[in-house]
Amino acid sequence: MDAFETDELVAAQDRPGEHTYVDFLRKEMLSLGMSVWPAGGEDTQQPHTEDEVYVVMAGRGAIRVADEDRAVQPGSVVYVGAGVEHRFHSVGEDLHVLVFWAPPYRSRADAPAVAPGEAAAR
Secondary structure, three states, rough: OOOOOOOHHHHHHHOOOOOOEEEEEEEEEEEEEEEOOOOOOOOOHHHHHHHHEEEEEEEEEEEOOOOEEEEEOOOOOEEEEOOEEEEEEEEEEEEEEEEEEEEOOOOOOOOOOOOOOOOOOO
């Protein structure tokens, strides 16, 4: 069995002022990670080759997906299809976000991909 406590995942990612991302589960058809965007931080992620579901565990801010904006807070769930532009913005309180990837993160990428919030390699 693979089992996790979300409060422990949030606490493990608490590094004030910096973006962090950690994969903590990887299976054949799905992977999960935890990403944190600090208050006032910038999300520089690029579209991914996998579908994603974001579940906000803590914090407040907004997400832009394609041409739509939506406020997010604990309990918000947002689906982003593969290849769709998206980024978190207006982060007022550190955002701790559980990220579900299907298929697993980077499994479709021909070139190295970037984790949520990381800048693309140039």
